[in-house]
Each structure stands twice: as structure tokens, then as C-alpha cells.
Amino acid sequence: MKISTNTVWHHASVTRDRRQQLNGHRSAAIWFTGLSGSGKSTLAHAVEERLFQMKCRTFVLDGDNVRHGLCGDLGFSESGRKENIRRIGEVVKLFVEAGTITLTAFISPFSADRLRARQLLESGDFFEVYCRCPLEVCESRDAKGIYQRARAGMIRDFTGISSPYEEPERPELVIDTGSTPLELCVDQVISHLHSRGIIPAPQ
Amino acid sequence: MKISTNTVWHHASVTRDRRQQLNGHRSAAIWFTGLSGSGKSTLAHAVEERLFQMKCRTFVLDGDNVRHGLCGDLGFSESGRKENIRRIGEVVKLFVEAGTITLTAFISPFSADRLRARQLLESGDFFEVYCRCPLEVCESRDAKGIYQRARAGMIRDFTGISSPYEEPERPELVIDTGSTPLELCVDQVISHLHSRGIIPAPQ
Numbered sequence: 001m002k003i004s005t006n007t008v009w010h011h012a013s014v015t016r017d018r019r020q021q022l023n024g025h026r027s028a029a030i031w032f033t034g035l036s037g038s039g040k041s042t043l044a045h046a047v048e049e050r051l052f053q054m055k056c057r058t059f060v061l062d063g064d065n066v067r068h069g070l071c072g073d074l075g076f077s078e079s080g081r082k083e084n085i086r087r088i089g090e091v092v093k094l095f096v097e098a099g100t101i102t103l104t105a106f107i108s109p110f111s112a113d114r115l116r117a118r119q120l121l122e123s124g125d126f127f128e129v130y131c132r133c134p135l136e137v138c139e140s141r142d143a144k145g146i147y148q149r150a151r152a153g154m155i156r157d158f159t160g161i162s163s164p165y166e167e168p169e170r171p172e173l174v175i176d177t178g179s180t181p182l183e184l185c186v187d188q189v190i191s192h193l194h195s196r197g198i199i200p201a202p203q
Numbered sequence: 204m205k206i207s208t209n210t211v212w213h214h215a216s217v218t219r220d221r222r223q224q225l226n227g228h229r230s231a232a233i234w235f236t237g238l239s240g241s242g243k244s245t246l247a248h249a250v251e252e253r254l255f256q257m258k259c260r261t262f263v264l265d266g267d268n269v270r271h272g273l274c275g276d277l278g279f280s281e282s283g284r285k286e287n288i289r290r291i292g293e294v295v296k297l298f299v300e301a302g303t304i305t306l307t308a309f310i311s312p313f314s315a316d317r318l319r320a321r322q323l324l325e326s327g328d329f330f331e332v333y334c335r336c337p338l339e340v341c342e343s344r345d346a347k348g349i350y351q352r353a354r355a356g357m358i359r360d361f362t363g364i365s366s367p368y369e370e371p372e373r374p375e376l377v378i379d380t381g382s383t384p385l386e387l388c389v390d391q392v393i394s395h396l397h398s399r400g401i402i403p404a405p406q
Binding site (some may be wrong): 014019045055058059060065072073085087090091093097098100116120127 | 252269272300
């Protein structure tokens with residue numbers, strides 16, 4: 001077996017460009033951020049459904065498929081949360097390289113962590129989507145009773161209660177998930193992706 | 204915005220099955236293992252090229268895109284190498300869920316670590332491919348002079364020299380990368396994937 005020692009050959013083989021060509025759309029990272037209960041995960045999955053119907057290659061990373069797996073060794077301390085977001089950023093980078101429109105749904109409350117994720121990618125590949133929703137609304141939804149437990153002091157460092165949420169200063173998109181119907185929120189994201197050339201314009 | 208509190212809905216949305224349907228092939232993990240210089244990465248990229256020409260969705264994880272990124276915080280101690288393989292296994296799981304034929308090219312010398320990666324996936328989704336190549340051949344290739352440095356004691360715990368390589372006992376495929384031309388090695392992998400129903404039979 002002839003082993004090529006030319007590492008350029010290894011990596012030039014199937015490139016992101018060729019994958020994008022095959023897929024018929026560009027890849028990108030769509031980073032949803034917002035309070036617990038602001039609708040990040042619901043919106044990310046609804047956007048994914050719409051993109052999938054357009055035959056786009058997509059994937060959603062959220063607490064459910066990351067927290068028990070890749071980041072199962074991490075706690076919720078400041079350093080644990082920081083490392084959590086760092087790893088997610090690195091995985092997003094791999095998925096984007098693989099040609100996938102990659103949606104993430106994590107509170108990601110700290111600007112510095114979000115900036116670090118952004119900087120892993122090329123400019124134009126990263127879309128920060130702020131799911132803006134008043135704390136009272138998030139708290140009133142409180143499906144799993146976590147705000148209640150946080151208010152009772154049973155959860156340490158809970159974003160919005162006992163730990164800050166740093167609002168995005170220059171997100172690519174702000175969506176008022178507290179007052180906008182889900183399908184209209186999806187429209188806003190899809191239309192932004194059209195306008196930025198990630199997905200082809202509607203026929 | 205109506206927030207669904209039905210988490211089943213979140214995840215049932217775009218499933219692996221639907222992605223596989225769209226892609227026209229099943230997803231799977233193809234885990235190449237073998238000594239440094241045995242040709243894992245070359246073979247993985249050559250298999251990927253062939254799959255890509257068949258319009259399959261693929262991705263290769265190897266030292267180049269993982270060691271400086273996701274696992275950039277890890278050293279080469281026993282625990283560092285173990286955690287390295289653990290994270291790779293978790294990322295593979297995500298890519299397989301995303302519908303991708305995912306190829307990994309890591310020495311992964313310890314059976315226990317490979318078994319752990321295998322167990323993250325469903326039976327039938329994981330293909331261990333042993334790149335069997337005599338140490339002398341690997342060492343004679345030594346493009347980057349790493350065996351030479353290992354022999355000189357400059358690299359600690361170097362697989363095959365100062366750290367063991369545990370041969371796979373029941374790999375799905377053994378490929379004699381020391382004596383088989385690259386294109387024939389690729390044929391063997393592709394033909395195995397056909398026979399296991401991962402990719403459609405040739406027209």
C-alpha cells in the first residue's frame with residue numbers, strides 16, 4: 001500500500017465546498033441563545049423541520065443530545081459551563097465543515113463564551129439568534145418547575161435568577177419569542193438565511 | 204409563541220430515519236484502528252472520496268481536526284488518551300444520528316476504549332476496521348520521523364514502541380494495509396458496506 005505522506009492530499013479530498021455543492025446549500029452555525037423557557041429548542045427544531053422539507057442537511061445540538069454524552073463529565077459550575085460551550089463550539093465547527101446547517105439551543109448566557117464559539121468559525125458562517133423573552137414569561141411557562149426550584153434556592157447559579165444572562169449586543173437576529181407565534185419566528189430565521197445566501201431563494 | 208412542552212415532539216421532528224431516507228443510504232460509524240503509519244487516515248479519506256462520488260454524506264474525524272479543537276485540552280497520558288477516544292465516540296454518535304457515514308482514523312490502541320465507542324452505538328451501526336500492518340513497515344514509512352523520536356525515548360507511551368497496541372479480537376474487517384494497494388483496500392471497505400446494507404448495491 002502506497003501511503004501518501006502529503007497531508008494536503010488527505011484533507012483536500014472531500015472539502016466543505018464539494019459537500020455544499022452536493023447539498024445545494026451552504027453550511028452555517030445558527031446559535032440560539034436566551035433564557036431557559038425562551039423557546040430556543042422549540043424554535044431550533046421547528047427551523048430544522050422547515051429546512052429539512054427544503055432538503056437541507058441539518059442538525060440540532062441541544063442539552064438533550066450533548067449534556068449526557070459529550071459533556072456528561074461536566075458540572076454546572078462556571079468552569080463546567082464554559083467548557084460545555086467550548087466543546088459545543090468545536091463540534092459545531094466540525095458539523096459546519098461537514099456541510100451541515102447546524103443549530104444549537106443552549107442558554108449560553110455569557111458573551112465571552114458565545115464570542116469564542118463565533119471566533120471558531122469564519123465570518124459569515126455564524127448566526128447568533130437571540131430568543132428575546134421576558135423573564136416573567138419564561139417563568140410563567142416553567143413546564144418542568146425549574147424556575148420554581150431555582151427561586152426556592154434549590155438550583156445554584158440559575159440564569160436569570162441567581163446568575164446573569166448577558167444579552168447579545170450585536171446578534172445577527174433578535175426574535176421576540178415571548179410574543180411571536182412559532183411559525184412567524186421560523187419565517188424570520190428562514191428569511192434571514194435566504195438573504196445571507198445560506199439557502200437558495202424560494203422558487 | 205406557543206411553546207410545546209412535549210419533549211418527544213422536539214426530537215421526533217427530524218429523525219435519523221428521515222435523514223437516511225433523504226440521503227439514500229444508512230448512516231454508520233467506520234472506526235479505523237491500527238499503528239501509527241498503518242494507513243488509517245489515508246484509507247479513511249480514500250473511502251470517503253469513493254463514498255462521496257456515490258453521493259453519500261460522509262465525514263472523517265482524525266487527529267488533524269480533533270486534536271487541536273475538541274480535544275485540544277487533553278494530553279497524551281493514559282487518562283488523556285482515554286478521554287480523547289471517549290469524546291470522539293460521542294461526536295461519532297451525533298454524526299451518525301445526523302445521517303452521516305462517519306469515519307474515524309485514530310490509533311485507538313486499547314480494546315476497552317474501542318469497546319466503549321462501539322457500545323455508544325446500536326449494534327450494526329459500528330464497523331471496526333483493523334488496519335493491520337507490521338510494525339517494521341509502519342516504522343520504515345515513518346514520514347514524520349516520529350518512530351525515530353520514539354525509539355530515541357523522546358516520546359513517552361508511543362504505541363508499538365513504549366506502549367502496547369491491543370489488536371482487535373473481532374473487528375468487522377481486517378485490512379492488510381502493509382501489503383495491499385490502496386484502491387483494493389478501499390474496495391474491501393466499500394464492498395463490506397454494500398453487504399451490510401449501509402450503501403445501496405452498485406447499479
